[in-house]
Amino acid sequence: xxxxxxxxxxxxxxxxxxxxxxxxxxxxxxxxxxxxxxxxxxxxxxxxxxxxxxxxxxxxxxxxxxxxxxxxxxxxxxxxxxxxxxxxxxxxxxxxxxxxxxxxxxxxxxxxxxxxxxxxxxxxxxxxxxxxxxxxxxxxxxxxxxxxxxxxxxxxxxxxxxxxxxxxxxxxxxxxxxxxxxxxxxxxxxxxxxxxxxxxxxxxxxxxxxxxxxxxxxxxxxxxxxxxxxxxx
Amino acid sequence: xxxxxxxxxxxxxxxxxxxxxxxxxxxxxxxxxxxxxxxxxxxxxxxxxxxxxxxxxxxxxxxxxxxxxxxxxxxxxxxxxxxxxxxxxxxxxxxxxxxxxxxxxxxxxxxxxxxxxxxxxxxxxxxxxxxxxxxxxxxxxxxxxxxxxxxxxxxxxxxxxxxxxxxxxxxxxxxxxxxxxxxxxxxx
Numbered sequence: 001x002x003x004x005x006x007x008x009x010x011x012x013x014x015x016x017x018x019x020x021x022x023x024x025x026x027x028x029x030x031x032x033x034x035x036x037x038x039x040x041x042x043x044x045x046x047x048x049x050x051x052x053x054x055x056x057x058x059x060x061x062x063x064x065x066x067x068x069x070x071x072x073x074x075x076x077x078x079x080x081x082x083x084x085x086x087x088x089x090x091x092x093x094x095x096x097x098x099x100x101x102x103x104x105x106x107x108x109x110x111x112x113x114x115x116x117x118x119x120x121x122x123x124x125x126x127x128x129x130x131x132x133x134x135x136x137x138x139x140x141x142x143x144x145x146x147x148x149x150x151x152x153x154x155x156x157x158x159x160x161x162x163x164x165x166x167x168x169x170x171x172x173x174x175x176x177x178x179x180x181x182x183x184x185x186x187x188x189x190x191x192x193x194x195x196x197x198x199x200x201x202x203x204x205x206x207x208x209x210x211x212x213x214x215x216x217x218x219x220x221x222x223x224x225x226x227x228x229x230x231x232x233x
Numbered sequence: 234x235x236x237x238x239x240x241x242x243x244x245x246x247x248x249x250x251x252x253x254x255x256x257x258x259x260x261x262x263x264x265x266x267x268x269x270x271x272x273x274x275x276x277x278x279x280x281x282x283x284x285x286x287x288x289x290x291x292x293x294x295x296x297x298x299x300x301x302x303x304x305x306x307x308x309x310x311x312x313x314x315x316x317x318x319x320x321x322x323x324x325x326x327x328x329x330x331x332x333x334x335x336x337x338x339x340x341x342x343x344x345x346x347x348x349x350x351x352x353x354x355x356x357x358x359x360x361x362x363x364x365x366x367x368x369x370x371x372x373x374x375x376x377x378x379x380x381x382x383x384x385x386x387x388x389x390x391x392x393x394x395x396x397x398x399x400x401x402x403x404x405x406x407x408x409x410x411x412x413x414x415x416x417x418x419x420x421x
Contacts, residue, residue, distance in 0.1 A: 009421065010238035014238055015241055016240060018360065020361060025243075026360070027359075028280055029278050029357065029411050029412075030412075031364065031416060031419050032412050033418075035365075035419050035420055035421035036384050036385060036420050036421070038365070038421065039380055039384070041341060041347060041380070041381070042294075042300060042339050043292070043294070043300075043352045043367075044352065045304060046292070046300035046302035046305055048316065048317065048318035049303070084236065084237060084238060095252070097247065099247075106250060107246075109246060109286075110246075123254070159242075159247075161251060166302075167354075170290070170363065172244050173241055173242045188243060188361070189242075191242075191361050192240040200236070201242070223239045224239070225238045226238075
């Protein structure tokens with residue numbers, strides 16, 4: 001039997017605690033009993049291997065899903081997905097979803113009084129390439145109010161969902177924009193204890209991602225957990 | 234370049250927008266053998282109220298205990314392979330249901346068998362990170378020796394062992410309690 005090489009747990013402080021009282025929804029949903037450490041097993045070092053064919057070739061371009069162009073500032077969002085040791089996460093599924101430029105989601109429970117855009121769904125998918133790179137074309141999402149506390153507004157953000165090679169590497173996160181004045185007041189962003197880890201969620205304006213005559217570019221690199229150096233017994 | 238794992242953030246209330254294209258509640262698609270089972274249950278919060286905005290992701294081995302992954306022995310290009318992935322949203326009443334096959338037991342590095350199980354990620358608004366749990370099957374003799382169940386205090390093991398509601402065990406019930414006396418066992 002081949003020894004298993006498991007995945008490392010994220011470093012302390014880089015991940016939010018489940019219970020973060022300023023984020024009110026965590027109060028009745030965060031577990032109260034200690035988590036039980038899992039021994040390494042095949043169940044967590046394997047995971048779904050999606051075939052590229054499941055994603056239509058145009059699904060990376062959220063500006064071309066309707067009959068016309070969506071309203072708002074067109075942007076390119078791209079970056080590299082690596083593990084903690086710098087190895088590229090190759091040919092791996094990336095999903096995004098977001099509000100439109102007015103801060104409204106195409107979702108039945110979003111009742112924010114802002115217009116829907118008939119040419120914008122706000123959902124996209126792509127696969128990373130052999131170097132772990134991904135790229136989306138989209139519209140800069142608007143900020144929107146939510147009911148966490150009085151006059152609460154979410155900073156502009158794009159939701160990212162990544163699988164990586166294993167059940168253990170699954171990650172869902174949010175990408176923010178540089179200079180957003182709402183960041184310092186947002187309990188979801190501020191739930192990350194470590195300041196450098198928290199700031200890694202803010203994308204960077206990037207000339208290399210910016211497409212001349214087309215759209216400004218924002219770079220958002222993502223790191224998934226790394227593997228154990230030595231096989232575990 | 235190397236660095237630290239990117240922080241997790243909640244899926245928020247609108248994840249259906251990004252997730253629905255890949256919903257998969259019938260995992261039996263592609264499976265040639267194995268006992269078909271339906272697993273259903275509810276997701277409940279700390280006030281025992283149903284959670285209407287949660288989604289489960291399932292990962293499991295096939296009937297022989299093999300994973301469709303390059304680090305296990307399944308031939309990835311074989312026809313009729315079992316894929317093993319499910320994405321199962323709850324409905325407005327916090328209820329979910331999915332159909333799958335009962336997985337075989339997976340061998341551990343020391344040769345001992347894991348008891349048949351599914352691994353599960355739970356996502357919802359209010360969870361800043363996913364919850365990780367497992368679903369075991371009732372009446373399995375290997376439940377007594379399983380290396381993961383052995384780490385769970387006896388008084389809490391029932392929270393991750395599904396229970397039969399029909400005589401033939403075709404339908405199994407498993408609820409997710411986020412908090413409270415019956416709080417489900419979650420792993421890290």
